[in-house]
Structure formats: structure tokens, C-alpha cells
Amino acid sequence: MAGLSSNSIHESAIVDDGATIGEGTRVWHFVHVCAGAVVGSGCSLGQGVYVGNDVVIGNNVKIQNNVSVYDSVRLEDDVFCGPSMVFTNVYNPRSAVSRKDEYRETFVRKGATLGANCTVVCGIEIGEGAFIGAGAVVNRDVPAWALMVGVPARQIGWMSAHGEQLDMPLHGNEVTVCPHTGDEYQLKDQVLSRVASGGN
Secondary structure, eight states, X not given: OTTSOTTSBOTTOEEXXXXXXXXXXXXXXXXXXXXXXXXXXXXXXXXXXXXXXXXXXXXXXEEOTTOEEOTTEEEOTTOEEOTTOEEOSOSSOBTTBOOTTOOOOEEEOTTOEEOTTOEEOSSOEEOTTOEEOTTOEEOSOBOTTEEEEXXXXXXXXXXXXXXXXXSOOSSSOXXXXXXXXXXXXXXXXXXXXXXXXXXX
8 A cells, every 4th residue: 555564554653562553454644643542453544643542443443634532532433533623531621730530531432423623522422323513512422323513513413324314303203214225213202223224
């Protein structure tokens, strides 16, 4: 692969001793992966990405350019982090006050998308398949499959695993099918679940 060494780590990247990098993961220009980090297989860490010590990244995670994944962030499989999006790990930072023992864990569940330049305030959970729009500021838990936009982020719809907005209200008890995959989604008591696969 052009620009990468045989083990898929660019010569300009720094991977500290002790870091775990899964098979097939690509580590691009000027990336820094700290010693305690665990990165799964089939991932891509774009130019200028930083991965802290207390970070766990699943398989097939795509982290675009200029993203810092700080301590206490957990990314499950198939998460997408758009260019220059932001994680935090201290809720009330002050330069003069050390709060390294007050980091709040942030969980991003399987298949979620975090759009370019969005900000994820620490201590929350972003549900499976959720979609955070570009530039949004997320400061509270996000339901699975929710489409979130704005500052602060608010829910405006539901997204399919294919990344398309579903024709479904925010509330109620309804069933819909993704036109691209045939997957069936059921909304019940303001919780959306993927209940059947279309097999495509």
C-alpha cells in the first residue's frame, strides 16, 4: 500500500511500545498511539490522529484526520469518526486544577457515526447505529439509531444501518423497512430496534 510500511504503519507515525494494533489496521501520517491503547483489526487511523493510553477501539473503526481519542473513550466495532470531531474526558476542566482522576467514560456503540467537527462531551453513551450530524454538540445520552443535529444536539429522526433516514416519527409504535437493505425496524415506547434483516 503506497505510503505505508509492510505492517501498515506509516514511517512518520509513533506507536509506543505496549500498544496493541490489530491485523490489517492502517496507521497513517503523523499518528500517535500511546502505550496502553488497544486498537482492533481492519481500522483506519487518519493523518494526525491521537489515541490515548486508556482507549479501546473495536474492529473496522474509521477515524478520519485530526481526531484525538482521549483516555476513557470506548469505540465499539464499525464506528465512524468524521474529520476533526472532538472527544473530551474532563467535564469541568481548569488548567490550574488537576482532574486526571475525574475522567468520565464515553461509550460509542457499534456502527455509530460521528460527523465532521461534532463534539462529544464526556460521560455519555451514544447508542448503536446512531448518527451525529456535522458540527453537532452532544451533551447527553443518544438512543440507538437516533439522528442528532444542532447545538446542543437534538433528535430529528431515525437512521438505518445503511446510513439513510427512516420514514418514521420520533414517537409511537410503528414498523418500517429500509428501502436499501430490506431490514425491518420497530419503534416501541420511543426505542427503535432492528428486528429483522433483509439479507442484502
